Amino acid sequence: MANLKQIKRRITSVASTQQITKAMKVVAAAKLRKAQDAIVLARPYALRLQEALSGVAAAQDSALHPLLARREPERPRVCYLVVTADRGLCGSFNATVIKRAVQLMAEAPSNQESLLYLVGKKGADFFRSRPVNTVGTRQNFFNHLQFGDATSIGQDLVGLYERGEVDRVVLVFNEFKSAIQQILHTDQLLPVVLEEDGGSHAPEAIYEPGVRQVLNQLLPMYVNRMVWRVLLDSSAAEQGARMTAMESATENATEMIADLTLQYNRTRQAAITQEIAEIVGGAAAIQ
Secondary structure, three states: OHHHHHHHHHHHHHHHHHHHHHHHHHHHHHHHHHHHHHHHHHHHHHHHHHHHHHHHOOOOOHHHOHHHOOOOOOOOEEEEEEEOOOOOOOOOHHHHHHHHHHHHHHHOOOOOEEEEEEEOHHHHHHHHOOOOEEEEEEOOOHHHOOHHHHHHHHHHHHHHHHOOOOOEEEEEEEEEEEOOEEEEEEEEEEOOOOOOOOOOOOOOOOOOOOHHHHHHHHHHHHHHHHHHHHHHHHHHHHHHHHHHHHHHHHHHHHHHHHHHHHHHHHHHHHHHHHHHHHHHHHHHHHO
């Protein structure tokens, strides 16, 4: 009977865990909808800003801006902005980004110096005990994500680039595609690469007070907006991954409860059969 108590205790424990995973799935679904709404709201502004910069890129002196300058030093310093989550229980979400960052640094040319700017507690925890050069960390803000967080990170990266402390900034993050799909991205942030607008038939624009002054305003805004987009995508992808992971955990708990219940019934039946056999055997011995 002690074995029956152990099985029943396990069933109770798994059922409690199942309730937690169900609740976490519901919370993740609510946060995912909120993150999706934020992405949709941010998209029109980002498109207009991209169009404005594409138009300015056609100006002859636009390449003179520091954020557009491409450097080719003998020992380039590349900064990887690695965006992970502050929490776990979201499947392979964090491991995928961290593995990609490690791979990029391992495959870098021998003359390249790799630096890390870590966003998210999981990434910071992973690299803390490893021999890497970290130029900045941000964590514990995804639960109350604001555009000011993106602006702060963007200003840090722009400052590093303008001071010549880094020669290139690369984004490593998960882009949100759907609740069950996240796409790992490795995109260049700095120097900014602007696509030509291709508008050869568009009327010639006049920039006042000048192209350089316009770029001084638009380029930092563009960098901040790119970081904001990355944070929103990563936040939505995290919640989608967590929702999927918790749904899978809930289903696994249901299967485990069914198996344990079957084991409990079989053990109980065997115990009853044994008791009946003992009673019959005792009665036969008395006769």
